[in-house]
Amino acid sequence: MSVFERNPYEDQHGLSTIESEVLWEYAKLLEHVKELSSRVKEMSEEPEQALVSQLRGLERKMGLFRASVWAVINDQQGLESGSEGGSLSGTEGDMTITH
Structure with a gap:
């Protein structure tokens, strides 16, 4: 009882x-x-292992997110520098930016 x-x-x-x-x-x-x-x-x-695996997944996603943001920023900077006086070379198919 x-x-x-x-x-x-x-x-x-x-x-x-x-x-x-x-x-x-x-x-x-x-x-x-x-x-x-x-x-x-x-x-x-118990949750320590589960938490660690969840944090690893989150870390992976944040890494992908940071890489994506970095790529967008670099693309934006490339477009801005290309329109501010840089010129594309005259060779067809060649996308090299020259100043």
């Missing part, structure tokens, strides 16, 4: 009703603390 269902101290003849109630509350509190401790231990051990 669970400590939450029945007061294990109610049949103790040396205890008053209030003392048995207080001891029962302490017993219930102890069970809650044990459960909390167990869950904290589980959370501190």
